[in-house]
Amino acid sequence: MGLLLLFNAFNGLIQGAFYALMALGLALILGLNNTINFAQGAFMALAAYFAFTLTPYVGFWGGLIIAPLLAGALGLAIETSLIRRLYNRKDPIYTLLLTFGLAFIMQDMIRTIWGAQGKPLEIPQFLNQPLSSTYFFLTGYRLFVVGVALVGTAALFGVLRFTRIGIRIRAGNSDLETISALGVNIYLLRSANFVIGIVFAGVAGILAAGQLGLNPNMGDALIMPAFVAIVVGGVGSLVGSLLGGLIIGLASGITTAFYPAASEVVIYIIMGVMLVVRPRGLMGQEGLFE
Structure with missing residues (x-):
């Protein structure tokens, strides 16, 4: 039982790493962009398919x-071309709906180019080898x-x-208004920030594809837990987003060992408890949800 628990906990930690990378980009x-990017999962899948196409020519690395x-x-x-036009609209529902639609368009684009069937992403063989005969996972x-x-x-964190x-x-x-008044081009700043967030999603997608394989909807399984990680860790805190992703991934893995049917439900239970006990999350700004 101890080995099984350790196996599931480690699997949950790996899943939590995917959640954390996605959550960092989303956060x-x-x-800065005040955008709830529901297309983050589609960008993640697209990067994984780009890697699938490039690997025969440039290798996994x-x-x-x-x-x-x-x-x-x-x-x-x-x-x-699209999101920037909505920045002046204070209500984030506009960018939410836009990115929600973009996610479907990008998923259909992936199906059209690469097909609807799942594909494996080859990783270096030496990385697939177990490091221990006892702890095979x-x-x-x-x-x-x-x-x-x-x-x-x-x-x-070093860059920031x-x-x-x-x-x-x-x-x-x-x-944002103050740094704009000081002469900073906030449009270029938001563009750079958006790109950094997408790059994190892309890295998460490639790593997840190496573990779980490729399919056009692969981002759907990670996008909602990533949002949960932000809420649990605290909106506005990158460290909190990282911790939130690892915590819910670990909790899901441990739950799988005892009651597999609740492995996804426990993520939302943790979020619900956090919103009741500490609405701003583990490391969020006070007053954001309180």
């Missing part, structure tokens, strides 16, 4: 680097997924803290 876009950037380039085109690839989530998060664009993004989250 970035929600914070090349695809892991190039595919998220291609998804980010598409995100930039969509942000500048402890493979190099799974540790690599957790490592990428942690390193990616650390890199994001020590670079000019990162400092401006943080300042814009607090007071």
Whole structure:
């Protein structure tokens, strides 16, 4: 029983890493762009399919680097041509509906180009090997997924803290009008922020495809838990989004060991309890939901 519990807990941690990467991108876009990006899951799937196409030519590592950037380039085109037009409308329902529709369009585009059937994404063989005969589920690839989530998060915090664009993004989250009055081009800033958020979704998509395989709707299974991770961790907190993703993933994995039917329900139970006990989330700003 102990090994089974450890197996499910580790599986949940891996799933939580996918949630965390998705949640980080969503939290970035929600914070500065004031956009509830329901197309995040579609961008994630698209990046995974880009990697699938590129892998025979540039290998897995090349695809892991190039595919998220291609998804980010598409995100930039969509942000500048469509989403930017809605920034002056204060109600986020407009961007929510726009990105909701975009998600369906992008999923149909994936089906048209690559087909509706699932596909495998080849990963380096040495990463598939178990690191222990006892803990057979402890493979190099799974540790690599957790490592990428942690390193990616650390890199994001480094950019936000020590670079000019990162400092401006943080300042814009607090007071966009003031930094605009100081001469910062907020449209370019929002575009850069949107691209960074999409790149995180792309990385999550490629890593998830290596573990779970490719299908056009693969983002649908991660988009809602990613939003839950933001609520649990605290809206406005990137650290909270990371913790929220790992917590709900771990809780889901442990629940699977005892009652598999409740493995998804427990995610929303945690969110409900958090909204009652601490509405701002683990590390959210006081007063945001209170």
